[in-house]
Amino acid sequence: MSAMSPRADVAVSLIQVAKSYGDVEVLQPFDLQVAEGEFVVLLGPSGCGKSTILKMIAGLEEVSHGEIHVAGELVNYVRPRDRDVAMVFQNYALYPHMSVRDNIAFPLTMSRRPRLKRGVIEARTVTAADIVDLTPYLDRKPAQLSGGQRQRVALARAIIRQPAVFLMDEPLSNLDALLRADMRTSLLEVHARIKKATLYVTHDQIEAMTMADRVVVLNAGRIQQIGRPRDLYTAPANTFVAQFIGSPRMPLHDLEVRDDGILHFADVTLTGDADVPLAPGASVTVGLRPSALRTTSSASACFVGEAKRRDYLGSDSYLEVDLGEGLSVVVRAEADAEVRPGDTVRVDADPGAIHVFDEAGARICGASVCRRER
Amino acid sequence: MTAMHTTEHKKRGAVASKDRARSGLPRSRPAISLSYVILFVGVAIALVPFLYVVSTSFKESTSLFSYPPDWIPSPIFWGNFESLFADHPFAQWTFNTLFVSGAVTALKLWFDSMAGYALAKMEFAGRRGVALLLLLSVAIPISALIIPMFFVVRYLGLLNTYWALILPPLANPLGIFMARSFIVGIPDDLEASARLDGASEFTIYRKIVLPLIRPGLVVLGMFTFMLQYTSFIWPLIAVQDSDRQVLAVGISGLQSAFLQDWGLLSAGMLAAAIPITVVFLLVQRAFVFNDLSGALKE
Amino acid sequence: MTHIDPGLTGAQMTLSSEEHRRLAKRYRRRTTLTAYAFLGPNLVAFVVFLLIPVVWLLVSTFRTGGVLGPAEFVGLDNWRDTFSDPLARTSIRNTVLYSAMAIPAVFIIAMILALALHAIPRGGAPIRVALYLPTLQPAVVAAFIFTFVLHPDFGVINYAVRWLGGDPINFLGDTTLALPTIAGIEVWRGTGFWTMMFLAGLTALPGELYHAAELDGAGAIRRFIRLTLPLLRPTFYFAVIFATIVNLQLFDSVFALTDGGPVNSTVSVSLYIYRSLFLFGDIGFGATLSFLLVITVLLLTGLQTYLLRDRK
Numbered sequence: 001m002s003a004m005s006p007r008a009d010v011a012v013s014l015i016q017v018a019k020s021y022g023d024v025e026v027l028q029p030f031d032l033q034v035a036e037g038e039f040v041v042l043l044g045p046s047g048c049g050k051s052t053i054l055k056m057i058a059g060l061e062e063v064s065h066g067e068i069h070v071a072g073e074l075v076n077y078v079r080p081r082d083r084d085v086a087m088v089f090q091n092y093a094l095y096p097h098m099s100v101r102d103n104i105a106f107p108l109t110m111s112r113r114p115r116l117k118r119g120v121i122e123a124r125t126v127t128a129a130d131i132v133d134l135t136p137y138l139d140r141k142p143a144q145l146s147g148g149q150r151q152r153v154a155l156a157r158a159i160i161r162q163p164a165v166f167l168m169d170e171p172l173s174n175l176d177a178l179l180r181a182d183m184r185t186s187l188l189e190v191h192a193r194i195k196k197a198t199l200y201v202t203h204d205q206i207e208a209m210t211m212a213d214r215v216v217v218l219n220a221g222r223i224q225q226i227g228r229p230r231d232l233y234t235a236p237a238n239t240f241v242a243q244f245i246g247s248p249r250m251p252l253h254d255l256e257v258r259d260d261g262i263l264h265f266a267d268v269t270l271t272g273d274a275d276v277p278l279a280p281g282a283s284v285t286v287g288l289r290p291s292a293l294r295t296t297s298s299a300s301a302c303f304v305g306e307a308k309r310r311d312y313l314g315s316d317s318y319l320e321v322d323l324g325e326g327l328s329v330v331v332r333a334e335a336d337a338e339v340r341p342g343d344t345v346r347v348d349a350d351p352g353a354i355h356v357f358d359e360a361g362a363r364i365c366g367a368s369v370c371r372r373e374r
Numbered sequence: 375m376t377a378m379h380t381t382e383h384k385k386r387g388a389v390a391s392k393d394r395a396r397s398g399l400p401r402s403r404p405a406i407s408l409s410y411v412i413l414f415v416g417v418a419i420a421l422v423p424f425l426y427v428v429s430t431s432f433k434e435s436t437s438l439f440s441y442p443p444d445w446i447p448s449p450i451f452w453g454n455f456e457s458l459f460a461d462h463p464f465a466q467w468t469f470n471t472l473f474v475s476g477a478v479t480a481l482k483l484w485f486d487s488m489a490g491y492a493l494a495k496m497e498f499a500g501r502r503g504v505a506l507l508l509l510l511s512v513a514i515p516i517s518a519l520i521i522p523m524f525f526v527v528r529y530l531g532l533l534n535t536y537w538a539l540i541l542p543p544l545a546n547p548l549g550i551f552m553a554r555s556f557i558v559g560i561p562d563d564l565e566a567s568a569r570l571d572g573a574s575e576f577t578i579y580r581k582i583v584l585p586l587i588r589p590g591l592v593v594l595g596m597f598t599f600m601l602q603y604t605s606f607i608w609p610l611i612a613v614q615d616s617d618r619q620v621l622a623v624g625i626s627g628l629q630s631a632f633l634q635d636w637g638l639l640s641a642g643m644l645a646a647a648i649p650i651t652v653v654f655l656l657v658q659r660a661f662v663f664n665d666l667s668g669a670l671k672e
Numbered sequence: 673m674t675h676i677d678p679g680l681t682g683a684q685m686t687l688s689s690e691e692h693r694r695l696a697k698r699y700r701r702r703t704t705l706t707a708y709a710f711l712g713p714n715l716v717a718f719v720v721f722l723l724i725p726v727v728w729l730l731v732s733t734f735r736t737g738g739v740l741g742p743a744e745f746v747g748l749d750n751w752r753d754t755f756s757d758p759l760a761r762t763s764i765r766n767t768v769l770y771s772a773m774a775i776p777a778v779f780i781i782a783m784i785l786a787l788a789l790h791a792i793p794r795g796g797a798p799i800r801v802a803l804y805l806p807t808l809q810p811a812v813v814a815a816f817i818f819t820f821v822l823h824p825d826f827g828v829i830n831y832a833v834r835w836l837g838g839d840p841i842n843f844l845g846d847t848t849l850a851l852p853t854i855a856g857i858e859v860w861r862g863t864g865f866w867t868m869m870f871l872a873g874l875t876a877l878p879g880e881l882y883h884a885a886e887l888d889g890a891g892a893i894r895r896f897i898r899l900t901l902p903l904l905r906p907t908f909y910f911a912v913i914f915a916t917i918v919n920l921q922l923f924d925s926v927f928a929l930t931d932g933g934p935v936n937s938t939v940s941v942s943l944y945i946y947r948s949l950f951l952f953g954d955i956g957f958g959a960t961l962s963f964l965l966v967i968t969v970l971l972l973t974g975l976q977t978y979l980l981r982d983r984k
Contacts, residue, residue: 015683031683060566062696067685074686077699081572093567097585110572157571405892409788410795416785417802420864422828424805426820481713489714498707499700504715511722513913513973517921517942518965521949521958522725522732545721548914550714575706604810606924607942611950622810626928629816636820643813650808658801 010072011036011165011197012057017066019052019221027052029066030223032216034165037195039188043208043244044218050201053218054167057199058087071164081110086158087167090174092150094142100153101138104128107161128160131190148179155187159194166198172207184211205245209233217241234352239361242287248311248318250287250355253327257282263356263367266323268302272356274365284364285357290318290330292353295337301346303329307339321345427647431455431640454641463617464645467624472649474539474620475602481540482549482598483591490553491579495565508547516546517607524611538612539620543602549594556590557583596657603650621646726966732959750956760961762936763944764968766851770940771919774855774862779911781859782866787896789867790874800868807864811924814861815854819844819929822853844930847937854925854938866911873907874900909980913973920969941965 012034019027027049034040042050055061057068059080068075075083086107094103102109105125108116129135132152142150151171158166171187172180188211191198202208208215209229217224217232217240224244225237236242242250257263257278263270265286272278305321308328316335322328331347333339354367431454432447458464492498493505516523523542524533532538560583568578584591609620616624625642628635687695708715733750735743754760785803789796806814821827822843830840843853877900885895901908923942926932932939941961948958 013683015685033683055566058566058570060569062700067687067692069686076692077695080566080569081574083570085570087567087570089563089567091561091563093561093563095564095568095582106568106573107571110568110577112572157567161571405791406793409791412784412788413792413799416781416788416863416867417799419860420803420806423817423821423860426828427817430820485713485717488710492707492710496703496707496710498704500704501707504711508718510970511718511726513917513970514722514726514966515917515921515969517923518945518962518969519722519725519729520942520945521955521962522728523721524949525728526720526725541717542721544714544717547714547718547722575710579710600808603808606810606812606927607921607946610927611946622812622924625810625816626812629928639816643809643816646813647805647809651805654804654808655801658797 009036010034011038011070012199013067013069014053014057015067015069017053017056017063017068019049019056019061019064025221027064027221028223032223032226034197034199036197039191039198039200039211039213041208041212041215042199042201042218043205043215044203044224045244046203048218049221050203050216050218051169054087054169054199054201057083057165058085058167059083084164085167086161086163086165087169088151088154088158088171090170092142092154092174094150094153094157096142098141099138100129100134100140100142100145101125103142103153104134104138104156104160107157124160128156131159131193132156132186147175148183151175151183152186155190159190164196166196168198168200170201170203173202173204180207187211205247209245217244219244235363235366236355237363239285239287239357242289242355242357242363246289246291248290248330250289251328251330252285252287252357254283254285257284266303266305266325266327270354270356270367272365272367278356278364283359285359285361286367287355287357288329288349289353289355291332292350293329293331293347294350295319295331295333295339296346296348298346298348302349303347305329305345305347307341307343307345309341310339319345321347424647427640427643429640430636431644433637451637454637455645457638458641458645462624462628462642463619464624464642466617467619467621468646468649470536470539470618471603471620471622471646474536475599477536477540478543478602479595479599481544482546483553483595485544486549486553486594487557487584487587487591488579489550490555490557491583493550494554494557495560495562496575508550512546512548512551516542520607520611523608527612532612534613534615534618536618539609542608542612543605549598552590552594552597553587556587556594560586592657596654599653600650729959729963729966732956733963734956736956746956750960753957754960754964757957759936759939760944763939763941763961764964766937766939767920767922767941770851770855770858770922771916773852774858774919775912775915777855778859778862778866778915782863783870785863785867786870786874789871800871803867804864806861809861811858811861812928814857815925815928818853818857818860845934847935850930850934850938854922854929857925858919858922862915866915869911870904870907873904877903905980905982909977912976912980916972916976917969920965920972 010033012032014030014032016029016031017027018025018029032040032053042053044050052061056063057070057075059075059078063076070083070085095106098106105121108121108124125138126135129138132155134149134152134156137145137149137153142153145153151174154171168187172183175183184207200207200211209232212229214226215229215232216226217237219240225232225241227235227237232241232245236245239252243252253265255263255265257280259280261277261280263272263278263284263286270286278284303321303323305323305328307319308322309320310333311318312335314335317333317337319331319333319339320328321331329347331345339345352366356364356367358364429447432450432452434451434453493501493508527533527538527542530537532541564582564586565578568582569575573581604622605620606622606626609623613619613623616627619627621642625639625646628639628642732743734745734747736746736749789799809817822829824830824840824842829843833839833841841849843849881899881903882895885899921942922940923946926938926940926943927946930938932943942965945958945961945965948954948961
């Protein structure tokens with residue numbers, strides 16, 4: 001194909017891909033490239049269009065606009081079975097009338113060119129089952145397995161195909177919390193072992209932050225940000241990402257930049273860390289990340305306010321601190337710090353705690369410097 | 375919900391339904407007793423008429439009209455059955471009926487499940503139109519079509535053949551909607567997964583869809599077989615040749631042709647009831663009389 | 673971990689939008705062809721044995737002849753003949769009357785039996801088989817069986833009548849009794865089928881609702897009217913439509929027992945259609961009557977669909 005064709009070491013390439021049903025646009029045009037061996041997580045609230053992206057790559061949904069390339073080949077008009085992708089579904093999608101063995105072997109028995117010998121299929125089935133620790137369960141039916149085991153069958157069925165790309169649609173969301181953490185580790189182990197490009201859909205930010213090489217944050221059919229987990233946390237592209245990543249949720253405050261180009265926040269001033277100073281009179285939104293704020297006894301604290309509410313989390317606790325003028329922040333405190341509502345609290349901010357967004361919600365800069373007024 | 379474990383679902387459904395039987399409706403002692411009384415009366419009314427048939431079929435015509443009627447024939451007379459098989463092609467009728475009903479059932483289950491799969495799961499141009507057309511024609515009474523059907527079949531040169539009996543019933547679209555309602559219950563991800571795993575549409579149909587809707591197909595099959603076994607007006611018209619005729623028409627001929635030989639007629643009715651009863655008892659175990667009513671839900 | 677060369681994110685589409693349109697159309701055409709391949713056998717049967725006959729019917733209502741001589745266009749003559757034919761009207765009246773008697777009766781009896789079957793803790797299986805036996809008989813067989821049951825001399829019903837001191841009743845020889853009798857035979861035959869149908873509907877009902885209703889102190893009859901009947905609406909919808917279609921085609925038992933008599937009191941539309949073809953060979957007339965039957969059933973099922981629609 002033409003010289004514009006995506007590079008071969010890119011496993012999946014989406015170019016100006018968009019999806020609409022009739023007049024309803026569910027996905028705005030976007031670009032995304034996934035490298036060989038990369039683990040990319042599509043993260044967003046339900047209904048944001050993340051599963052639709054997987055289904056388009058798999059060929060289960062038509063692409064309304066744009067091109068999808070898998071392993072350097074345009075696949076828009078290639079049947080799902082010829083796309084060299086394997087998918088793991090949220091509900092596992094195991095064939096209930098077949099044994100675990102037949103479920104795992106199914107993709108190989110479907111293979112026509114080349115048609116595989118029974119011995120080969122059996123050997124590869126056993127290998128795949130071994131990778132996911134299912135060997136003792138090969139002769140059971142899916143109904144006789146636990147949720148985690150079912151999920152591993154689905155994984156083995158994807159592995160056995162040796163596809164160019166793995167697609168996983170919320171594979172862990174039907175498991176309970178404990179099992180989910182285990183399965184996260186096993187998934188990463190399997191990924192480290194087979195090193196294939198993986199697109200993983202989830203609404204769980206912990207899954208995204210712990211597993212991903214890169215995260216694609218989506219909301220309402222639009223890509224909000226593409227970046228490494230660390231980038232999303234330290235430099236959220238907009239208020240949506242800032243609030244979606246990180247727990248507890250980042251409080252936001254709408255402010256106006258004064259005529260002197262300085263941002264006044266309660267009784268302190270914030271100075272943007274961008275090269276260009278903030279425009280006087282501009283309306284901005286300021287967010288302070290709770291996990292980067294902490295209580296201090298130092299007299300040089302950034303903020304001083306009154307404690308209002310305390311959430312005890314075990315490892316630490318979070319305080320809501322009223323700074324006056326209708327402004328408040330949420331601050332991390334020692335788990336057993338003795339703070340009662342009404343107490344005066346001093347707050348220090350780590351670098352990267354404060355983010356300034358423009359009126360449309362896009363990030364302008366951080367505001368790392370803070371100084372007590374008066 | 376992990377709706378994909380349809381078989382598991384079914385098993386649990388069976389247990390749950392027993393549960394419901396206890397929880398749902400009156401289960402006080404008097405209510406249960408009353409229910410048994412009602413059912414006893416119902417069973418009696420359903421079965422007593424058959425006693426006439428059994429009794430009469432073993433009587434000689436001359437001893438039929440004794441009054442008051444004696445229920446137990448003495449001596450037992452086998453002549454009616456002998457005459458049935460010797461003087462009439464009764465064995466042939468039985469074979470014809472079983473063959474035609476079996477063929478119609480097999481073909482309809484096959485075709486209807488294929489069409490049901492397309493309507494339930496495939497996106498294609500004209501899908502709404504096709505579905506609406508088929509749904510409308512569910513309401514077309516077949517006996518209103520006997521005249522044109524007669525000419526169509528005659529035009530095709532099929533009068534007096536098995537084909538005349540087998541092909542026209544295939545046009546009835548009701549089974550498509552029943553099959554579709556079974557298939558709609560299969561989670562989309564299951565076929566999506568198979569599609570990605572390299573299965574063709576036909577393979578998905580054969581290896582995934584068919585096994586999963588088997589309980590429904592048993593019911594639909596019995597339903598089709600029964601409708602076919604009891605059909606009358608169309609065989610009456612399409613087949614003149616007695617050797618190609620089906621039981622229902624053949625038996626009615628026993629009566630009109632030989633004035634009222636009640637013994638012979640009863641023997642015919644009794645013998646004709648046996649195959650379908652056996653078929654019914656055979657599938658009865660697998661026959662959780664399923665809700666077919668989902669077929670017309672839109 | 674490998675990271676994407678930023679230059680790559682500017683990758684351009686490799687095909688023009690015309691090429692995309694062309695390929696998308698071809699791809700869609702392939703899925704559509706697959707779907708029609710699955711529908712194929714049915715559609716062929718549908719066209720040959722349903723669509724063509726219906727169109728043929730419509731055309732024939734405006735023509736005459738066709739069996740011996742060539743067909744001839746006669747305009748609305750057949751329609752005029754059919755509407756002015758008293759026997760045609762009688763046949764329609766009989767058929768509708770028969771359905772109006774048979775359907776409610778069989779539904780009520782079947783519902784009672786289904787509720788009873790649903791209530792009993794054990795013994796259901798043999799009872800179901802026994803109730804189903806009449807349904808397995810062809811209608812003509814059911815009709816013949818009832819000539820025994822109704823026989824003036826040795827039928828069990830007249831035996832009872834005589835025992836009570838009455839005169840034997842000639843059920844099928846009486847102009848007012850013949851049609852209800854035919855309906856009664858169909859009720860006997862159909863009860864098993866509808867019992868199983870309703871039982872299946874009852875079994876599928878959610879138990880939790882009943883628990884709630886019971887806790888609310890609703891009595892059995894109240895529960896049945898307020899909960900069971902509305903919840904069975906889909907089952908009833910199917911039942912009413914299906915029973916209407918089947919019963920308006922009344923033919924077999926009339927053909928076997930009365931041949932329309934006495935004095936045309938049991939002539940059904942289907943019987944008259946049959947006669948018009950095989951007795952007097954008047955195809956135009958028969959086609960018009962057939963077409964009327966088609967329209968009647970379509971309108972009735974349409975009306976039922978409207979009345980039983982989901983009013984949520």
